Amino acid sequence: MDKIILRGGNRLEGEVRISGAKNAALPLLAASLLAENPMYFTNVPHLRDVTTTIELLGQLGARVIIGERMSVEVDATDITSLRAPYELVKTMRASILVLGPLLARYGEAEVSLPGGCAIGTRPVNLHLKGLEAMGAEIEVEEGYIKARAPRLKGTRFFFDQASVTGTENLMMAATMAEGVTVLENAAREPEVSDLAECLNRMGASISGIGTDELVIEGVDRLDGVEHAILPDRIEAGTYIAAAAVTRGDVTLQGARPGHVEAVIDKLREMGAEITLGGDWIRARMDRRPIAANLRTQPYPGFPTDMQAQLMVLDVLAAGGATVTETVFENRFMHVQELQRMGAEIELSGNTAFVRGVGGLTGAPVMATDLRASASLVLAGLVAEGESAVERIYHIDRGYERIEEKLALLGADVRRVPA
Numbered sequence: 001m002d003k004i005i006l007r008g009g010n011r012l013e014g015e016v017r018i019s020g021a022k023n024a025a026l027p028l029l030a031a032s033l034l035a036e037n038p039m040y041f042t043n044v045p046h047l048r049d050v051t052t053t054i055e056l057l058g059q060l061g062a063r064v065i066i067g068e069r070m071s072v073e074v075d076a077t078d079i080t081s082l083r084a085p086y087e088l089v090k091t092m093r094a095s096i097l098v099l100g101p102l103l104a105r106y107g108e109a110e111v112s113l114p115g116g117c118a119i120g121t122r123p124v125n126l127h128l129k130g131l132e133a134m135g136a137e138i139e140v141e142e143g144y145i146k147a148r149a150p151r152l153k154g155t156r157f158f159f160d161q162a163s164v165t166g167t168e169n170l171m172m173a174a175t176m177a178e179g180v181t182v183l184e185n186a187a188r189e190p191e192v193s194d195l196a197e198c199l200n201r202m203g204a205s206i207s208g209i210g211t212d213e214l215v216i217e218g219v220d221r222l223d224g225v226e227h228a229i230l231p232d233r234i235e236a237g238t239y240i241a242a243a244a245v246t247r248g249d250v251t252l253q254g255a256r257p258g259h260v261e262a263v264i265d266k267l268r269e270m271g272a273e274i275t276l277g278g279d280w281i282r283a284r285m286d287r288r289p290i291a292a293n294l295r296t297q298p299y300p301g302f303p304t305d306m307q308a309q310l311m312v313l314d315v316l317a318a319g320g321a322t323v324t325e326t327v328f329e330n331r332f333m334h335v336q337e338l339q340r341m342g343a344e345i346e347l348s349g350n351t352a353f354v355r356g357v358g359g360l361t362g363a364p365v366m367a368t369d370l371r372a373s374a375s376l377v378l379a380g381l382v383a384e385g386e387s388a389v390e391r392i393y394h395i396d397r398g399y400e401r402i403e404e405k406l407a408l409l410g411a412d413v414r415r416v417p418a
């Protein structure tokens, strides 16, 4: 298995281009299953989760053409299978996103139940409850969700807990249901809105985009369109954090500053100087970070996907801070590894108490999940001596060529194949 070797201490400087968003690309690729003719996506990030989704679409019988400059065409006109197999779903939970579209368009779907996950139990009960409310019959047999509905029916559904992929799945299903569906306490993440806007251009009728109440009027058919994937706000946040942690000066190109506001506010509180343009963000830091409390929240609050990375700034800060994770249980897998590099963190339930230390020391550490791995890379950028981040396949799920991008900014980093 590949690892990333870092020698800490270099200040990051220069420009980096932000890739298309993983969490926007996955539901959009799944939405191709709803279209009666090909979909054409641009700005698709080259990531393992995207490859897995493309493989899944291929197994269902869709024709996928990967073009130049990160374009992907998906022709799902002649689907030959309605089953998402365990082998693929176990490597990527977001495979559940094919359930809504398959059921809406073909009246039937079988999707392996995603198993456990490093960041908590992460159930899919709300996806299933919502589809049942739309009239689907759902059984779980031999580890598979088996869903049937000759035609889904519009309904009013309240999410007990706002769920990003849950909202996306039900919204896609509702586009082709009979009548009107109202999704209450829906997730408001930019990726949900991007999907809704694309679905509308395909012929769907969705209103309330960007709010927590989505109203979807079912239609009979949807057409293929061209769609550019929006920039990845979590990748952007991670590079801003990398600039701050190394006391550097980095400009992100091709970003959407409006989607990163909560992270920018926090980094300013921590002492970073951040300037914004229409599609760029410049982050500078010339001091030791100021400790700041973090509390994760659904969008537009501070994102759980940035918790691990910003914790590294608290680890290095002057002072102490609490980091509270409210979205996922057990999302502190990075803590033990950061402790191995010298961090002082105490865990109690969903809260981490961080006492800032002046510096970290390099160590071999293990990546456990996607964002935890990013935090270890950030720590390695400043730690004294050499760090080796193992099990780097986690990071390849969500960061495009991270070692190349960091090296271009001046980091001493390389990937070592196993």
Ligand code: UD1
Pocket: 022, 023, 026, 094, 120, 121, 122, 123, 124, 125, 126, 127, 128, 161, 162, 163, 164, 165, 166, 187, 191, 304, 305, 327, 328, 329
């Ligand atoms: C998505 C993102 C992930 C991000 C997360 C929260 C994608 C592909 N992934 O994950 O990067 O960390 O949003 O911003 O977009 N829940 C239930 N029942 C359900 C569904 C969810 O109880 O049926 C709970 C979860 O356990 C969690 C909370 O709801 O506590 C939010 O999870 P959710 O928004 O569904 O996360 P994902 O969509 O899986």
